[in-house]
Amino acid sequence: MTAEDRLKALGLQLPAAPAAVAAYRPWSRVGNLVITAGQLPFRDGTLAYAGRLGEQLSVEDGQQAARLCALNAIAQLKSAAGDLENIVQIVRLEGNVHAAPGFVDHPQVLNGASLLMQEVFGDRNRHSRTALGMASMPLGAAVQLSVWAEVLDGV
Amino acid sequence: MTAEDRLKALGLQLPAAPAAVAAYRPWSRVGNLVITAGQLPFRDGTLAYAGRLGEQLSVEDGQQAARLCALNAIAQLKSAAGDLENIVQIVRLEGNVHAAPGFVDHPQVLNGASLLMQEVFGDRNRHSRTALGMASMPLGAAVQLSVWAEVLDGV
Amino acid sequence: MTAEDRLKALGLQLPAAPAAVAAYRPWSRVGNLVITAGQLPFRDGTLAYAGRLGEQLSVEDGQQAARLCALNAIAQLKSAAGDLENIVQIVRLEGNVHAAPGFVDHPQVLNGASLLMQEVFGDRNRHSRTALGMASMPLGAAVQLSVWAEVLDGV
Numbered sequence: 001m002t003a004e005d006r007l008k009a010l011g012l013q014l015p016a017a018p019a020a021v022a023a024y025r026p027w028s029r030v031g032n033l034v035i036t037a038g039q040l041p042f043r044d045g046t047l048a049y050a051g052r053l054g055e056q057l058s059v060e061d062g063q064q065a066a067r068l069c070a071l072n073a074i075a076q077l078k079s080a081a082g083d084l085e086n087i088v089q090i091v092r093l094e095g096n097v098h099a100a101p102g103f104v105d106h107p108q109v110l111n112g113a114s115l116l117m118q119e120v121f122g123d124r125n126r127h128s129r130t131a132l133g134m135a136s137m138p139l140g141a142a143v144q145l146s147v148w149a150e151v152l153d154g155v
Numbered sequence: 156m157t158a159e160d161r162l163k164a165l166g167l168q169l170p171a172a173p174a175a176v177a178a179y180r181p182w183s184r185v186g187n188l189v190i191t192a193g194q195l196p197f198r199d200g201t202l203a204y205a206g207r208l209g210e211q212l213s214v215e216d217g218q219q220a221a222r223l224c225a226l227n228a229i230a231q232l233k234s235a236a237g238d239l240e241n242i243v244q245i246v247r248l249e250g251n252v253h254a255a256p257g258f259v260d261h262p263q264v265l266n267g268a269s270l271l272m273q274e275v276f277g278d279r280n281r282h283s284r285t286a287l288g289m290a291s292m293p294l295g296a297a298v299q300l301s302v303w304a305e306v307l308d309g310v
Numbered sequence: 311m312t313a314e315d316r317l318k319a320l321g322l323q324l325p326a327a328p329a330a331v332a333a334y335r336p337w338s339r340v341g342n343l344v345i346t347a348g349q350l351p352f353r354d355g356t357l358a359y360a361g362r363l364g365e366q367l368s369v370e371d372g373q374q375a376a377r378l379c380a381l382n383a384i385a386q387l388k389s390a391a392g393d394l395e396n397i398v399q400i401v402r403l404e405g406n407v408h409a410a411p412g413f414v415d416h417p418q419v420l421n422g423a424s425l426l427m428q429e430v431f432g433d434r435n436r437h438s439r440t441a442l443g444m445a446s447m448p449l450g451a452a453v454q455l456s457v458w459a460e461v462l463d464g465v
Contacts, residue, residue: 091345107331108332138259192440290409
């Protein structure tokens with residue numbers, strides 16, 4: 001099964017890769033490493049999850065936000081690699097959670113992103129991760145996620 | 156026009172690359188990738204912008220702080236690459252804004268850095284970006300910026 | 311002297327590389343670059359330093375926490391490289407401090423990690439660094455540290 005097949009089996013449609021919200025590119029590349037810009041939980045052009053974990057949003061909300069960021073990141077990776085089958089491995093997730101002081105469940109929130117990578121990339125999902133708590137976020141977004149991936153030579 | 160020519164045309168003088176403020180190096184290199192340490196908005200050895208966005212500082216102040224961080228990062232890249240013409244591309248900006256809870260304009264603030272990269276590097280400016288909101292910052296600085304750049308083989 | 315010799319001379323025992331606390335890997339690799347996941351100040355399976363700098367914890371506490379994160383990161387690097395002598399250089403430290411608003415001494419705190427890298431790796435310690443202030447942290451940890459290292463070809 002390809003990554004696209006797995007997305008279909010999950011009932012997920014890959015969105016158009018979100019445009020950058022300011023003066024930068026949505027992904028960049030050095031050697032065989034592709035890095036996405038920080039992805040926000042946009043759905044159909046609208047920010048779907050705003051607010052702070054531990055306040056307006058539950059851990060489950062945060063997981064959905066993280067999963068949506070990951071889906072947008074996968075769309076960026078497709079744009080960078082041409083085809084998701086050109087991705088050798090998912091290398092790193094930089095997970096940033098907009099949270100109230102005292103919030104401690106960043107890992108559970110970000111599992112929303114990590115598990116989607118596992119479901120979609122299977123054996124090619126080999127990411128390490130950071131999980132940090134932000135005092136504020138662009139547009140007030142609940143989660144921001146950057147993804148590193150290795151792509152095939154010559155892609 | 157070289158990057159140095161463009162800096163001159165902008166009326167900007169490249170500062171001496173700021174020394175690290177503690178026990179690390181101001182830039183490091185792995186393969187052809189150079190990464191700067193987190194750059195603060197120092198001017199002539201003094202922190203020019205301290206405080207939080209959304210409180211003491213306006214978005215325009217933040218943009219000036221981000222631009223100053225970027226200028227210091229360019230000085231680091233020159234130190235790493237010998238000559239700015241040895242830089243193949245600007246790959247990534249990691250932008251961190253010291254901001255009050257509820258602040259949402261990190262992208263506008265960090266455009267101060269992104270636009271300078273565009274003005275100075277032109278076609279070689281191909282960076283993706285993260286934009287995060289910090290609860291506190293070294294020295295109380297308004298912005299901290301790390302830059303990734305690819306340098307030529309053999310530099 | 312090898313890095314292991316230096317650890318012994320410091321009276322330090324390399325712990326077992328801590329398992330990931332969620333659905334990710336404790337380190338990943340792309341080309342010759344190894345990146346650890348965010349390391350927390352665990353000792354013998356227990357989080358040794360929780361709370362915020364500038365509140366419950368002193369700068370010296372924070373330095374100990376950072377040093378412990380670095381020790382755990384070295385354990386991860388050994389797991390990735392097989393032997394610490396296969397590490398070409400320590401490239402980057404991403405240092406994140408859980409701190410109260412107004413805290414400014416992140417660099418001093420993170421020197422706890424940077425100095426251990428110097429003590430253990432000597433000439434192979436060539437890291438740049440970021441130092442950021444987090445509003446919240448997984449498990450309430452005082453410090454989170456990610457380390458980049460270059461490993462030998464073929465390792």
